[in-house]
Amino acid sequence: MDGQYRALWLNDNGDLEVIDQRYLPFEKRMRVLKTANDACEAIKDMTVRGAGVIGNVAAFGVYLAAREFADDKQKITQVALNIRSARPTAVNLMWAVDNMLEVIKHSDDMVSDCKAEAIRQTDEDVRRTQAIGNIGADIIESIMAAKKLKQFHILTHCNAGWLAIVDSGSALAPIYEAQKRGIDIHVWVDETRPRNQGARLTAWELQDAGINHTIIPDNTGGLLMQQGKVDMVITGADRVALNGDAANKIGTYLKALAAKDNGVPFYIALPINTFDFDCESGVRDIEIEQRSEDEVHVMSGMDKQGHTQNIRITPEGSVAANYGFDVTPARLITGLITEKGVIEPNKEAIGQLQ
């Protein structure tokens, strides 16, 4: 984003530096990743998260492996495969590593070629998100014109901003572009339990950009839609199948159901590398990450003294389930906003993008 850090960059030593998202919004802390293992850990422990940025860090992680293991192709490949399995749902991770492996296969200078490929992939994401922003903002303008609106209310779930995908985000890209166009926009931000990526990260991004927003508990969206207070829902995606089913942060599916019931347009914004063309049916086949139940039992926040505190909010001994994602069936999705235009969520339209 203009005037901001990017979510990741190479520092003067050639190490990868990232914003450590675990400390936001309370502290803007950086973390230096010097080795492939550091990159893998940063993906696993959610120092970095969001489909696009996970893919970028994975690609640079393979570059770091090339730097560490010089000309040992076999070792670098083995490390790359390890990074590839760091998280299961976001397909950008697999896409990024597979492209790096292809480069390695044909390379005589792996350090330089891997670095170039990781930079190329990341720069490509920047262009993709800019295009998504423009196309999404056009949709906002056309809904406003059709409904003769002076102010536009948009609801989003989780964080699909510049922290999640460089440099403008996917779901937030049209919002940033709308702001540039002078549109009076207001964003309902789902808090997104259990890790609160909406309340912590999306709200932080929007506040930083001076965009009018309101944080809401995750179960508020249905009421707001019934009351006509939402003109459009837009979320990102972690993987979209050939049939248009879309995996995104847990809770997205319920928003799509409420949107359908209330005639609110429900869009998913994603770059082309978030499609999984090998996955025929998302609801049937996309693997859903299950995370530690501690994320449900324990809330983290800042106390009055400015110290981060973790507090338990559930009875000792109760069991919690923590599914990271759900899959919204294609029939509930109005359109898929990509850098190549708005795609219908079906096999015919998505298949043509391959």
Ligand code: MRU
């Ligand atoms: O578990 P996370 O925070 O990595 O979840 C991924 C996401 O940020 C979301 O699902 C997002 O809406 C899509 S990522 C561009």
